[in-house]
Amino acid sequence: MKRAVYPGTFDPVTNGHLEIIERAARIFDELIVAVTDSSGKSPFFTLDERYRFLVECTEKMGRVKVMKFSGLLVSFCQSVGASVIVRGLREPNDFLREYQMALMNRLQSDGEIETVFLAASTSYHFVSSSLIREVAQLGGRIDKLVPEVVSKAFQERLRG
Numbered sequence: 303m304k305r306a307v308y309p310g311t312f313d314p315v316t317n318g319h320l321e322i323i324e325r326a327a328r329i330f331d332e333l334i335v336a337v338t339d340s341s342g343k344s345p346f347f348t349l350d351e352r353y354r355f356l357v358e359c360t361e362k363m364g365r366v367k368v369m370k371f372s373g374l375l376v377s378f379c380q381s382v383g384a385s386v387i388v389r390g391l392r393e394p395n396d397f398l399r400e401y402q403m404a405l406m407n408r409l410q411s412d413g414e415i416e417t418v419f420l421a422a423s424t425s426y427h428f429v430s431s432s433l434i435r436e437v438a439q440l441g442g443r444i445d446k447l448v449p450e451v452v453s454k455a456f457q458e459r460l461r462g
């Protein structure tokens with residue numbers, strides 16, 4: 303049984319993330335989407351909201367489970383019996399940081415946990431959660447780039 307973890311802040315989940323989730327779920331027996339509390343980043347949506355959006359968007363996908371976590375990613379992977387970390391790569395800027403994290407996580411796990419990168423699809427490679435938050439807060443259109451539950455949450459949040 304090959305279990306993989308796809309970790310992230312998902313503040314909020316975008317169609318780019320969902321595409322990676324669908325593709326990774328076809329490769330592994332089980333994919334755990336792990337939402338980090340990321341308290342240092344002061345997220346726009348709470349951990350519970352980010353978790354709920356992901357649960358709603360993935361509940362019809364087989365093999366996908368959403369969990370919250372905090373602390374060391376490698377410890378989380380070991381606690382759920384996962385030997386692979388999935389990350390998405392959008393553009394060259396992502397690479398250096400992701401490469402450093404992959405090597406660090408391999409070291410921390412004594413070589414037991416490998417990181418697998420999936421290339422973002424051309425439709426979403428320009429989409430990031432931070433850009434979505436920026437555009438949404440300025441009143442721009444994000445509906446083709448995020449799931450409906452997320453665009454509704456922005457509308458409610460910005461109205462109230």
Ligand code: ADP
Nearest residue numbers: 309310311312313318319389390391422426429
């Ligand atoms: P983090 O704070 O861990 O970077 P993110 O939620 O920003 O969390 O991203 C989680 C993962 O999803 C990262 O590997 C990131 O590169 C990837 N990712 C983000 N946006 C996209 C996208 N549009 N297409 C493919 N992968 C993406």
